[in-house]
């Protein structure tokens with residue numbers, strides 16, 4: 393695994409520090425979101441750290457992610473955001489909380505479970521404007537009717553913002569839709585013990601909407617949830633490191649890598665970095681991305697291949713085989729962030745870290 397000299401380093405103390413910071417800013421407790429292998433950071437070690445710290449609940453996108461965490465010995469209440477087939481719910485009732493997100497899903501569950509449906513713990517998802525999951529306002533009467541008829545075990549209610557990162561008026565509109573749905577359901581005699589709506593951006597920038605819990609993902613990893621407003625207090629969690637695998641000179645007129653997309657105008661010193669798109673280093677960073685060697689910026693020249701890419705090292709003196717290369721993180725006071733790589737690859741920080749593949753070992757430090 394470590395033979396290649398490429399790995400990510402995950403700082404668990406910084407992860408826990410960020411959760412404390414978010415809870416302080418929001419004024420309420422967090423349900424840390426560990427979906428997509430904790431946005432590439434590795435869900436199991438972080439879940440174990442959360443158990444030690446103490447959290448009431450974690451959240452994942454899919455049941456399979458929750459089962460994997462459970463198998464590692466972590467047994468805390470786990471909220472599953474997405475649709476799960478009834479037969480899989482049946483085998484995983486203990487300490488899993490399922491999202492009730494549509495009438496069709498509810499009807500299917502009633503058909504499959506009959507009166508046993510009351511054994512399932514649910515959080516209701518209200519569609520307040522995201523329009524991907526959840527009950528619309530006009531569906532709530534039917535929902536209420538079925539909750540009463542089947543004595544459903546409703547443990548909580550939530551919704552999700554579409555534009556919390558943009559800090560716009562739609563956030564408020566969604567919030568009022570949420571509150572009005574919550575009030576309506578409660579006025580009909582249904583108890584909703586837990587209410588939550590805030591993702592990272594909302595937890596940090598709209599703490600007045602926090603309610604009982606916030607559901608931060610991206611900010612717990614020290615990554616910025618918005619490109620409009622920064623939370624400077626967050627500490628970076630992930631660094632991605634490699635080594636110089638070869639050094640050389642690209643002579644004037646020569647090209648480098650597949651497709652010959654870069655030609656040297658004069659002789660330039662170059663280095664080969666043993667990382668490629670099969671590691672999750674975006675191919676879109678061809679001729680755009682950069683790395684740090686000895687703290688100096690070295691631009692990618694030519695295309696990113698499956699396992700390697702080439703950088704120019706004009707600013708660096710004495711490059712040696714095995715020298716540390718920073719893909720994300722800090723070196724000699726300079727830093728490359730996932731946000732920066734996201735911008736260069738025309739995507740977002742979430743996409744950059746969550747795509748770092750299985751081929752890159754994760755090392756955990758405290």
Ligand SMILES: *Cc1c(COP(=O)(O)O)cnc(C)c1O
Nearest residue numbers: 425473552591592607608609610
């Ligand atoms: C992914 C997700 C979150 C976390 O969002 P961040 O922007 O990463 O904080 C919260 N709630 C739901 C429903 C999600 O799908």
